[in-house]
Amino acid sequence: MRKFFSLGLVRGLIWQVIGTAFGIGLVTGVRALMRLPAWKAEPAVVVGALFGALFFLYGVGVLDDWLKWANGEETSDEEVDETGLGRRRYFGASQDHKVIGIQYLTLALILFTVGGTFALIFRTELVKPGMQFLTPLEYNTLMSLHGIVMIVGILIGISAFMNYTVPLLIGARDMAFPRLNAFSFWIAVPAGIILLSSLFLGGFDTGWTGYPPLSVRAPLGMQMFFLGVSLSSFSSILSALNILATVIRLRAKGMTPFRLPIFVWAAIATSIISLTATQLIGLAFQMVMLERLLGMGFFDPVKGGNPVLFEHLFWFYSHPAVYVFVLPGLGVISELLPVFVRKPLYGYKWVAMSSLGIALTGFLVWGHHMFASGMAEYLREPFMYSTLLVAVPTGVKFFSWVATIWKGKISFPTPMLFVLGGIVVFLLGGLSGPPNATVSTDLLLNNTYYIVGHFHDTLFGGYVFPFFASIYYWWPKMTGKRLNEKLGKLHFWLMGPGMLILTLAMMRVGLLGMRRRVADYDPALGFQSYHIAMTLSGYLVALSILIFFINVFLTMKRGEVALGNVWGSRSPEWQVASPMPVHNYDKPVVVVGEPYDYGLPGSRYVKFEGED
Amino acid sequence: MKHIFIIAILVIASTFAIHTGLSSIGLLPAQASAQAVSIDQLFGIYTWAIAFVFSLIVVILLYSLVVFRRRKGETGEGAHIEGNTNLEIAWTVVPLLAVFYLAYLGGKSLGETRRVDPSAMVVKVVAGQWYWQFQYPDYGFGSGDLYLPVGKQVDLQMTSNDVIHSFFVPEFRLKQDILPGRTVDLRVTPTVIGSYKVSCAQLCGTNHAYMIANVVVVSQADFQAWVTKQLATASQDPALHGLQLVQQFGCAVCHSVDGSKKVGPTWQHLYESSVTLADGTKVTADDKYISDSIINPNLQIVKGFSPNVMPQTFGQTLDDSQIQAIIAYIESLK
Numbered sequence: 001m002r003k004f005f006s007l008g009l010v011r012g013l014i015w016q017v018i019g020t021a022f023g024i025g026l027v028t029g030v031r032a033l034m035r036l037p038a039w040k041a042e043p044a045v046v047v048g049a050l051f052g053a054l055f056f057l058y059g060v061g062v063l064d065d066w067l068k069w070a071n072g073e074e075t076s077d078e079e080v081d082e083t084g085l086g087r088r089r090y091f092g093a094s095q096d097h098k099v100i101g102i103q104y105l106t107l108a109l110i111l112f113t114v115g116g117t118f119a120l121i122f123r124t125e126l127v128k129p130g131m132q133f134l135t136p137l138e139y140n141t142l143m144s145l146h147g148i149v150m151i152v153g154i155l156i157g158i159s160a161f162m163n164y165t166v167p168l169l170i171g172a173r174d175m176a177f178p179r180l181n182a183f184s185f186w187i188a189v190p191a192g193i194i195l196l197s198s199l200f201l202g203g204f205d206t207g208w209t210g211y212p213p214l215s216v217r218a219p220l221g222m223q224m225f226f227l228g229v230s231l232s233s234f235s236s237i238l239s240a241l242n243i244l245a246t247v248i249r250l251r252a253k254g255m256t257p258f259r260l261p262i263f264v265w266a267a268i269a270t271s272i273i274s275l276t277a278t279q280l281i282g283l284a285f286q287m288v289m290l291e292r293l294l295g296m297g298f299f300d301p302v303k304g305g306n307p308v309l310f311e312h313l314f315w316f317y318s319h320p321a322v323y324v325f326v327l328p329g330l331g332v333i334s335e336l337l338p339v340f341v342r343k344p345l346y347g348y349k350w351v352a353m354s355s356l357g358i359a360l361t362g363f364l365v366w367g368h369h370m371f372a373s374g375m376a377e378y379l380r381e382p383f384m385y386s387t388l389l390v391a392v393p394t395g396v397k398f399f400s401w402v403a404t405i406w407k408g409k410i411s412f413p414t415p416m417l418f419v420l421g422g423i424v425v426f427l428l429g430g431l432s433g434p435p436n437a438t439v440s441t442d443l444l445l446n447n448t449y450y451i452v453g454h455f456h457d458t459l460f461g462g463y464v465f466p467f468f469a470s471i472y473y474w475w476p477k478m479t480g481k482r483l484n485e486k487l488g489k490l491h492f493w494l495m496g497p498g499m500l501i502l503t504l505a506m507m508r509v510g511l512l513g514m515r516r517r518v519a520d521y522d523p524a525l526g527f528q529s530y531h532i533a534m535t536l537s538g539y540l541v542a543l544s545i546l547i548f549f550i551n552v553f554l555t556m557k558r559g560e561v562a563l564g565n566v567w568g569s570r571s572p573e574w575q576v577a578s579p580m581p582v583h584n585y586d587k588p589v590v591v592v593g594e595p596y597d598y599g600l601p602g603s604r605y606v607k608f609e610g611e612d
Numbered sequence: 613m614k615h616i617f618i619i620a621i622l623v624i625a626s627t628f629a630i631h632t633g634l635s636s637i638g639l640l641p642a643q644a645s646a647q648a649v650s651i652d653q654l655f656g657i658y659t660w661a662i663a664f665v666f667s668l669i670v671v672i673l674l675y676s677l678v679v680f681r682r683r684k685g686e687t688g689e690g691a692h693i694e695g696n697t698n699l700e701i702a703w704t705v706v707p708l709l710a711v712f713y714l715a716y717l718g719g720k721s722l723g724e725t726r727r728v729d730p731s732a733m734v735v736k737v738v739a740g741q742w743y744w745q746f747q748y749p750d751y752g753f754g755s756g757d758l759y760l761p762v763g764k765q766v767d768l769q770m771t772s773n774d775v776i777h778s779f780f781v782p783e784f785r786l787k788q789d790i791l792p793g794r795t796v797d798l799r800v801t802p803t804v805i806g807s808y809k810v811s812c813a814q815l816c817g818t819n820h821a822y823m824i825a826n827v828v829v830v831s832q833a834d835f836q837a838w839v840t841k842q843l844a845t846a847s848q849d850p851a852l853h854g855l856q857l858v859q860q861f862g863c864a865v866c867h868s869v870d871g872s873k874k875v876g877p878t879w880q881h882l883y884e885s886s887v888t889l890a891d892g893t894k895v896t897a898d899d900k901y902i903s904d905s906i907i908n909p910n911l912q913i914v915k916g917f918s919p920n921v922m923p924q925t926f927g928q929t930l931d932d933s934q935i936q937a938i939i940a941y942i943e944s945l946k
Contacts, residue, residue, distance in 0.1 A: 136818045136819060136820075136821065137818050140815070140817075140818065205815070205817055205818055205820075206815060209815075211775075211776055211814075211815075213774065213775045213776070213792060214775040214815070214817055217774075217775070217817070218817075301791075301792050301793020301794065307776060307791055307792065308791065341680075341690055342688075342690040343689070343690035343691060343693065344692060344694045344695075346694070346695050347694075347695035347696075347699075347700050348694070349695075350695070350700045350704075372778065372787045372788055372789050372813075373789045374788065374789050374790075374791050374794070374796040381719050381722070384718050384719065385712070385715045388711040388712075388714055388715045388718075389708075389711060391707060391711050392704060392707050392711065395703060395704075395707045396700070396704055398669055399699075399703040400695075400700075402669060402672045402673055402676070403693075403695075403699070405673065405676045405677070405680070406672070406676050406693075407676075407680055407690055407691040407693065408676070408680050408690035408691075409680065409682045409686065409688060409689060409690045410676070410677060410680050410690075411682045412681075420673070420677070423669075423673065424670065424673070427669055427670070428666075431662045431665055431666055432662075434658065434661075434711075434714060435655065435658050437715075437718070438654060438714065438715070438717070438721065438722075439719075439721075439722045440650065440651045440654060440718060440722045440724070440785075441654050441658070441718070441721075443651070443725070443785060443786050443787045443788075444640075444651065444782065444786075444787065446787050446813070447778060447787065447813040447814060448813070508639075511639050511640060511641075512639075512640070512641050512782065513641050513780075513782025513783075515780065515811060515812075515813050515821075517815040517820065518820060518821035519820070519821045520821040521821070522809075522824070597692070598690065598692070599689035599691060599692035600692045
């Protein structure tokens with residue numbers, strides 16, 4: 001029992017409960033002192049949740065060293081060897097980037113399961129016109145939560161891979177700021193709890209976009225949504241800062257910019273966006289929180305505010321965020337393809353620069369979400385041009401992948417299947433994009449199921465498929481065991497077709513005029529058979545994920561042991577035995593060649609100091 | 613060279629096959645406005661472009677996967693090819709020119725949809741949770757359905773009473789968000805006589821899915837006849853006038869007239885009946901109760917229903933005679 005209560009997570013949760021109670025008490029007490037009616041739910045709960053998150057961070061222990069410094073105490077600079085703790089170290093504030101990577105991965109998978117379950121519930125509701133077992137408010141809440149839980153899950157999942165792989169790929173001992181790294185992870189946990197608590201505080205019916213004035217009128221759950229997202233945005237910003245510092249300062253000897261593994265370029269591009277744009281969504285959401293709590297009028301036309309301003313602030317982050325989601329995935333595709341086709345990555349420098357190109361153009365295109373919003377008319381044309389421009393660097397990636405595959409010696413283990421699936425599904429997402437980019441065609445497509453199909457393809461192709469490719473690929477590195485190939489292939493062959501049917505049906509009904517975010521639809525539209533197909537394929541995707549979890553479970557129990565260079569990779573992390581030792585490389589890594597010179601006899605990418 | 617030849621043939625064949633397939637299933641809803649013409653032309657160009665680029669990538673990909681796959685027992689690595697700068701420049705510049713051309717076409721098509729006819733008929737559109745209301749200032753009356761004469765441009769001047777809504781008629785191809793505190797305009801020229809639906813395309817709260825009204829496009833003569841009829845009913849029977857207001861202000865979205873339970877209480881057999889309130893007291897639904905409930909909906913909440921659902925602005929939007937007309941209509945449902 002004592003052991004259980006010494007776990008960081010458990011202590012954090014207990015402190016979160018205490019902090020929440022403290023915050024609620026504080027607001028109620030102050031109100032009583034001011035001779036106001038003591039109990040007012042909204043400010044009490046918001047301040048309570050905020051204190052709960054802060055107390056959680058204290059309880060879990062990520063503030064310990066900083067508090068000691070503030071107190072003038074010394075702390076040890078030596079990283080602690082926690083291997084003796086076994087699995088327990090995953091439940092506390094570890095500073096090892098590999099442990100934090102796996103913590104992020106676990107949290108991401110939990111959030112995906114929760115968000116996916118929400119989708120299954122409301123997709124089941126949509127099988128028939130008319131309301132079956134949900135009320136419209138419940139439908140709207142589940143649909144909104146599906147969106148935001150998945151988005152937070154994706155961001156967490158990206159941190160998982162960047163945390164685990166970037167230090168390994170560049171030959172570093174750890175991240176540049178290990179304490180900050182632990183903080184970045186652990187703030188996401190109370191943020192996730194607060195976000196999901198909105199389900200029990202009245203829900204919210206605005207979608208993940210939270211546009212005011214609707215979000216000003218929504219139930220209390222709305223505030224938990226805003227607060228949860230604002231807190232988790234700290235996680236994104238700080239881990240982006242950490243990644244950039246790590247790549248700039250901690251690269252192995254000889255690892256010049258154009259000898260970086262290509263995934264690291266994607267991580268740089270993604271981190272630049274996260275570091276500089278995330279503030280805008282936090283800001284926009286906090287402004288609505290203040291509008292609700294203190295009656296400020298930022299977006300209220302009656303008080304001289306402007307609701308379109310919110311849309312600008314919101315999309316200034318939320319469009320580049322899409323590239324935060326997909327750039328690491330595209331980086332994984334570029335990283336893994338050469339390994340499985342045994343050929344150099346075609347046009348390395350162009351692929352690296354295209355990631356930066358996408359990131360920079362991504363900052364100039366947010367207005368395409370607002371073609372029908374009533375923003376200034378003259379803005380529509382420039383945003384159309386800048387948006388279509390994104391197709392150019394994205395095209396460079398596709399052409400380079402195809403040229404990489406050309407004349408290779410291609411094999412098809414599970415990670416490669418997911419890479420190829422990612423390419424095809426992302427191609428569909430990409431090609432369905434330009435009709436949204438030209439204003440006049442977008443006037444039909446905006447806010448229809450077509451958009452839903454389009455972005456599910458880009459996110460599945462650019463994120464979900466590469467995410468699973470990297471899990472299957474790096475699993476032996478993480479655990480020393482290899483996931484079962486048969487179950488992995490079954491996972492792929494269920495998820496791939498399920499995904500394609502789902503998104504193509506979405507685009508089909510969207511073009512015919514089916515609005516998105518509706519709890520019910522008119523049977524006269526004739527869309528019911530498409531909705532049945534979408535729901536069934538949604539279940540197919542869920543089944544494939546279930547098979548993945550079964551695979552993980554069976555592999556942990558009695559999986560094939562794989563300690564060596566399973567895929568024949570040239571990358572440094574595969575030149576040492578799995579699982580990775582605590583401080584990564586015993587001898588420093590030295591880069592002596594190009595990263596992807598497969599097929600060039602006698603060439604090497606890295607050696608270890610002291611070797612020849 | 614042999615590879616390139618086979619691939620070229622396959623790409624061409626696949627492009628035509630995909631284009632034929634997509635066109636034959638009918639991708640778009642019926643075309644019913646002048647603005648839709650140039651939009652649909654652009655969709656036509658996209659269908660070709662998407663069929664071609666998809667074929668190009670997927671054909672080369674699948675071809676490579678089959679031809680260059682590692683055969684059983686085969687060892688060794690792939691060809692050591694690192695890249696080709698000319699090729700990279702080509703597949704940067706060609707797409708760049710292509711997207712600029714597309715953007716140019718998009719701009720032209722946008723211009724077409726925004727063309728202004730100075731003699732357009734003005735209709736004021738008021739959107740609210742969860743109703744549509746259409747006012748015809750040229751004639752001085754309002755309606756819950758949007759009647760439009762065919763072949764004449766209409767200038768929809770739209771504003772919202774509460775949150776952001778969006779005007780969307782798929783057959784017209786157009787969509788425009790409607791903002792509170794501002795008037796935005798949308799011009800549409802219906803070209804085909806028929807019945808359509810306008811639905812709200814911007815999530816606007818609980819009953820968003822049901823925020824739908826009829827759009828009826830009729831001939832010039834039929835439109836005149838409809839105008840005449842509207843003007844006549846407004847001045848006759850107060851109950852009929854009330855019905856018109858009820859449709860216009862969207863009351864029927866939440867209040868049924870057949871006894872079924874919606875978001876608000878039904879109006880069937882309501883008048884002069886005994887109503888149980890949330891606090892347990894009983895009141896009689898007389899003229900004063902109904903009038904109070906319209907002007908200040910939170911004053912007396914009926915048992916089993918939630919407060920803060922009904923807009924609290926009807927005291928300003930409706931004048932006394934209009935409220936009396938609605939009461940007369942509810943009385944007729946006794």
